Amino acid sequence: MPADSQPASREKPSPAAAPAAPGAGLSAVQRALRKLGLVRDIDFALYLPMRYEDETRVVRLSDVRDGEMAQIEVAVTSNEVVFRPRRQLIVTVDDGSDTCQLRFFNFYPSQQKQLAVGARVRVRGEVRGGFLGRTMMHPTVKAAGTELPEALTPVYSTIAGLAQPALRREVRSGLARARLDETLPAASDWQPAWDLRRSLNFLHYPAPDVAMATLEDHSHPAWQRIKAEELLAQQLSQMQARNERAAQRAPVLAREAGKESLAEQLLAVLPFALTGAQRRVGEEIGRDLAREVPMHRLLQGDVGSGKTVVAALAAALCIDAGHQCALMAPTEILASQHFGKLVDWLDPLLRSRGLRVAWLTGSQKKKERDEMSAAVESGEAALVIGTHAVISEKVRFKKLALAIIDEQHRFGVAQRLALRGKADAGLEPHLLMMSATPIPRTLAMSYYADLDVSTLDELPPGRTPVVTKLVADHRRDEVVERIQAQLQQGRQVYWVCPLIEESEAVDLRNATTTRDELADALGEAVGVGLLHSRMPTAEKQSVMAEFSAGRLHVLVSTTVIEVGVDVPNASLMVIEHAERFGLSQLHQLRGRVGRGAAASACVLLYSANEGGRVGEAARARLRAMAETSDGFEIARRDLEIRGPGEFLGARQSGAPLLRFADLATDTHLLDWARELAPRMLAEHPQLAQRHIDRWLGTRAEYLKA
Known part of the structure; x- marks a missing residue:
């Protein structure tokens, strides 16, 4: 056969x-x-x-250089347990060419017996030189004369x-x-x-x-074979998932003829014109929504490229066709930013049609949430915006046809599946995922091969370039003087403190201390606010509203302002302990300024270690931030520094990350796998399935989410 x-x-x-x-x-x-x-x-x-480890040969101790791993056959000449500076077993051995001390801090009576004076043994470890002669710390010990392995x-x-x-x-x-x-x-x-x-x-x-x-x-022919097979399995599973989705059915979202469309009305009330990139991407999404095959599209664009407007237009197309749209964001601050913009743009237009925008979050009071949930279930809420509360079991949609997920890499597979499950039985909702972290080409070809990708590669007019400065922590006073200069011009300032999970309480204290120090340095006339993740939602919203309205002049925050926050009057971003942040995170934070007409700057305040140095990876991140503001170049360097596992975040939670292939060096193998996979699925489907099963097992299921 x-x-x-x-x-x-x-x-x-x-x-x-x-x-x-x-x-x-x-x-x-x-x-x-x-x-x-x-x-x-x-x-x-x-x-x-x-x-x-090379255990295939025995060498003479006198031929071994300090720092080398070596395997020697020796006779034990002394054996004693000492208690200085701690309990340890010290064994002196001699192979006829030189002597060496073996030291064990953890040992058992059986080891002492194995290393009795006069015993001949084979030991392997790192040979170190020193004042007291040559030593091996915790070497492996076997009986002398046993057969040497061949590999x-x-x-x-x-x-x-x-x-x-x-x-x-x-x-x-x-x-x-x-x-x-x-x-x-x-x-x-x-x-x-x-x-x-x-x-x-x-x-x-x-x-x-x-x-x-x-x-x-990994250049050996054996490694080339393994990497080629792994990349092929990944491409097969991604294309299989794409083919399976193509067999599913989604609502066809085409508007009724003869009616002024909601999208046209929206464009008429927007206070700005769309960029060419926004129009192009809007047309791509419109073509997808008009088909009965479920859309599965990733909308990527640098910070400030206008993804929210594109999402609003997609929502308008969905509502025009008589269906509901859900927009889910990972945090309440980001969700509220979307809610504020979309309510301003769409709510008056929807009200004239007897429809409305609904808001769902975990922090809502029961009465308000019940009211919103009822509007969703009745279909009165044509656009539903919120956090994870949107996918709770109690929320039932009347006619969900489009799901939009912002910052998609921060949602796991199960959460995306739950949102998809809100659609009518037998139908799949169209899915639009948005990301402000541009995807490097090799990642798009591999981990995102199951998606159609749209790119907003044009910034709206009026966005000002952000100047990035690296400043050592000991020059903190100069940064405070720069803040005072910005405030005198009527501008506002962000000061971001890092938040590390292992020391969350300590870092919150640091943020509070920083707020107090800035308030003292800047004087009573300057309003300095504090925003962090542990604050009650209502308090967070209040602080953000005060800053947006200009009543707070400086906002000290942890990274809850990383995405979505839009205050055009803020012209200076100070990031404290910038060496602790990831590159994409630094770029996202920098994107909170330069949103208005004023010249803007981002100060990366970094601290050296006790030796006066910054770690190699941290130095590469800071250097990249100072050298470029191009989001795609930032993403490429971030991938180089972190690797795909960390870069992808929760998007691939549980899904198969590459273990052996390297996207930076194995593009020829990736090209081969991309070319072979569709032919293999079409011409050799059983071989393709066996290959997927072999390499991925049940993990391939995650790619279908």
Whole structure:
């Protein structure tokens, strides 16, 4: 039977990772294996070492340089337990060419017996020089004369409760049992030099003469095969999800002929003209909404590019067709910003049609929430804006057809599924996701391959460039003087303090102290407000309203103002401990100023460590902020610094991140996978499904959200 006509086969759980009998509890080892995601035989086979140890040869101690890892065979000449400066076992050994001390801070009686005077042993560890001679700290110890392995010894990433020898045994066993037959079609344009079984066997147990650089930089042919297969699995699963959505049905959102459209009325009342990019993206979304295939589009644009207007136009198209639209934002401040703008623009137009805009958040009083929920259920609320409260079980829509999710990377898969579940039975809502973090090209080609992407690449006229300055913390007084100068010109100022989860209380105290210090330095005539995540919602809204109205002149805040806040009169942003923030977060914060006509600046106030230095990654972030204000360039550098896992955030919560391929260096393999995946799904569907099952298992389901 040809390979691609064999039935798709689900990998069986490994005996080590499954309970011994139905209903039996898991052992400590089994629980540890499951925490590492090691359940099926193929999971063990694809669990590749993070590094290797060379136990294939024994060397003379006199030939080893300080700092090198070495394996030596020695005789024990002394063995004693000392208590200076702490309890430790010190063993002196001699291999005939030199002597060395072995030191153990944690040891057992069995080790003392193994290292008795006169014993011959084989030890491996890092040889260090020092005043008292050469030492090895906690080396591995085996009996001398045992057979040397023929391959390098793999070292796997592990967790507490799972020792390296036990993990090696389980991986070896799973690798031997795993089904590793060919899943690449014979007709693909590029055939890797090594097959999968040979590649995996080699990467788990490489020959000692292999060039270590090719293992470490993943350029070896075995690594090329693994990375190619992984990228192909990702592309297949993304395209499969796209194809499955294409088979679903969504409401066709076309307006009735002969009626003035809500979108036209909206454009007439807006106090500005749309940019060319906004018109183009609006047309792309309009074409999607007029089809019965569910839209699944990501709207990306730099801070201030006008995504909210595009969302309002999409909502207007939906409402024109007699349906409801939901807009969900991750925080109440961001949701209220949308609510304020959209109420101003749309509510008067909707009222004339007997419709309204509804507002749903977790902090609402029960009476108000019940009133809003009733308006949603009756259909009177044509546009529903809110936080996670929009997807609560109690909220029922009459005719939901469009879901808009802002800052989509801050919502998990389950939350997006819950919003989709609010639509009519048998229909999928159209989905528009918005992000102010531009997506680098390679990410768009890989992690977002299941989405159509629209880009607002043009800023509205009137936005002023923001000058970015790096200032060391010891020049804080100069920053306060700059604030005073801005206030004298009638401008307003943000001062952002970092908020780190591990020390939240400490950081809130710091923010409060900063507010008090600024109030003292600036004088009683200056209103200095404080905004942080622990404040009651009503108090947060009150502070924000006071700042927006100009009655507060300086706003000291944690990062709750990161997105969505729009105060055109604010012309200076000070970010304290800027070295603690991520690059995209710094860029988002900087985007809160420069929203009016006044010249604006962002001061990155950084603190060096005790040695007077800033960490390498932090220095790269600060340098990027000073060198460019282009959101796409910022995103590209952020991806370089953080890698895709952190960059993507919750969008891929639970979904398969690349473990082996590197989007910066493996674009040729990504191009190959993108070209092969659609042909494979069309011509070899069973092979494609086996390939997805092998690499992703149940995690592929997350990509369908």
